[in-house]
Amino acid sequence: MSRLLAALRSPGARRRASAAALCTDARSELLQPCAQAPAAPRAKVSVVGAGAVGMACAVSILLRGLGDELALADLDAARVRAEVLDLQHGAALARLPAVVGAGDLSVTAGSRLVVLSAGARQREGESRLALLQRNVAVFRGLVADAVRLSPACTLLVVSNPVDVLTYAAWRLSGLPPARVLGSGCNLDTARLRFLLGRRLGLHAESCQGWVLGEHGDSSVAVWSGAQAAGQPLAALGGDPARWAQLHRDVVAGAHEVIRGKGYTSWAIGLSVADLAESLLRDLRRVHPVSTLARGLYGVEADVFLSLPCVLGGGGVADLVKIRLSPDERARLRKSADTLWAVQKELRF
Numbered sequence: 001m002s003r004l005l006a007a008l009r010s011p012g013a014r015r016r017a018s019a020a021a022l023c024t025d026a027r028s029e030l031l032q033p034c035a036q037a038p039a040a041p042r043a044k045v046s047v048v049g050a051g052a053v054g055m056a057c058a059v060s061i062l063l064r065g066l067g068d069e070l071a072l073a074d075l076d077a078a079r080v081r082a083e084v085l086d087l088q089h090g091a092a093l094a095r096l097p098a099v100v101g102a103g104d105l106s107v108t109a110g111s112r113l114v115v116l117s118a119g120a121r122q123r124e125g126e127s128r129l130a131l132l133q134r135n136v137a138v139f140r141g142l143v144a145d146a147v148r149l150s151p152a153c154t155l156l157v158v159s160n161p162v163d164v165l166t167y168a169a170w171r172l173s174g175l176p177p178a179r180v181l182g183s184g185c186n187l188d189t190a191r192l193r194f195l196l197g198r199r200l201g202l203h204a205e206s207c208q209g210w211v212l213g214e215h216g217d218s219s220v221a222v223w224s225g226a227q228a229a230g231q232p233l234a235a236l237g238g239d240p241a242r243w244a245q246l247h248r249d250v251v252a253g254a255h256e257v258i259r260g261k262g263y264t265s266w267a268i269g270l271s272v273a274d275l276a277e278s279l280l281r282d283l284r285r286v287h288p289v290s291t292l293a294r295g296l297y298g299v300e301a302d303v304f305l306s307l308p309c310v311l312g313g314g315g316v317a318d319l320v321k322i323r324l325s326p327d328e329r330a331r332l333r334k335s336a337d338t339l340w341a342v343q344k345e346l347r348f
């Protein structure tokens, strides 16, 4: 108590205390309270790791009008405070819900969706898998707490290498596999659709096709099912080698952006908001996201990789059994082997 009194003796504290009293008076003059307690948030979303990617996810989620509270958590408490304030300053301009933040995970309690984007990022020329040891250590310190604070949440992993970290998050969380997914190839697929559209003179939305497997160098473009303007790509003819080049451009795309600006952020932010919408609104849309692939397409180990998944309120509701050509199936298997070779060295 005496410390409180001493603190109130400072002129700054006295000014703040009298401003707060004035606000309380003005509030009671303006509003007649009805509800006993503020309504509990129905769809709280948390983003853990408020760096370039986390903030792109946060802004994309807010601008889609998803969730009724957004929480940001980052080790760097000063930075997260500044990010929260910067967003709050836009509340009147974009009808934003409550945005809160802190330097620890307590602020994420009661979330329906927790996006994990904390950790190190790739350096120029570095593969995603090379990040593994650094980011597994970060996840060891985060995942169990995140789930303890939000036992009903779905975890959406974004940090790289996203597939192996999704496996790590599943193991560390104790959640059923349906409630732990990785953003995986939702981004690679968006890149493919953009490049295909640019080649054909169409908007990306009018081009369909999956990139599956590892989010990274061993990913697989499923040309056998690709379509443009509702037409199977296979029926349009053209040189298959030129389509294959598009997939190489997808794989090179992230490196190209990292060379230019040091990291990628906007497209992954939009991709995560797209996934968040399916999860929070129980839409049952199909997305290629990283999920437990054991028992499918010849994968026998506990490997997480991207397959087309039906996403709803409880996470991954169903897996789509797509027909792959023998070559695509072999490539998917090889992608799983690449991930397993790295993953089997992990110890928990």
Ligand SMILES: NC(=O)C1=CN([C@@H]2O[C@H](COP(=O)(O)OP(=O)(O)OC[C@H]3O[C@@H](n4cnc5c(N)ncnc54)[C@H](O)[C@@H]3O)[C@@H](O)[C@H]2O)C=CC1
Residues within 6 Å of the ligand: 048, 049, 050, 051, 052, 053, 054, 073, 074, 075, 076, 117, 118, 119, 120, 121, 122, 131, 135, 138, 141, 142, 157, 158, 159, 160, 161, 162, 183, 184, 187, 215, 263, 264, 265, 268
């Ligand atoms: N899956 C995907 O498609 C993509 C994944 N990424 C990955 O996302 C991750 C984040 O990338 P950036 O935002 O560019 O990095 P960044 O360095 O800008 O931000 C990372 C943030 O994580 C925070 N952090 C580190 N340890 C933490 C902990 N224990 N608790 C809370 N916060 C912690 C840091 O303070 C920092 O603010 C990287 O692993 C990157 O490779 C990036 C782009 C696309």
Ligand SMILES: CC(=O)C(=O)O
Residues within 6 Å of the ligand: 122, 128, 160, 187, 254, 264, 268
């Ligand atoms: C960095 C990364 O994983 C991406 O932009 O695809």
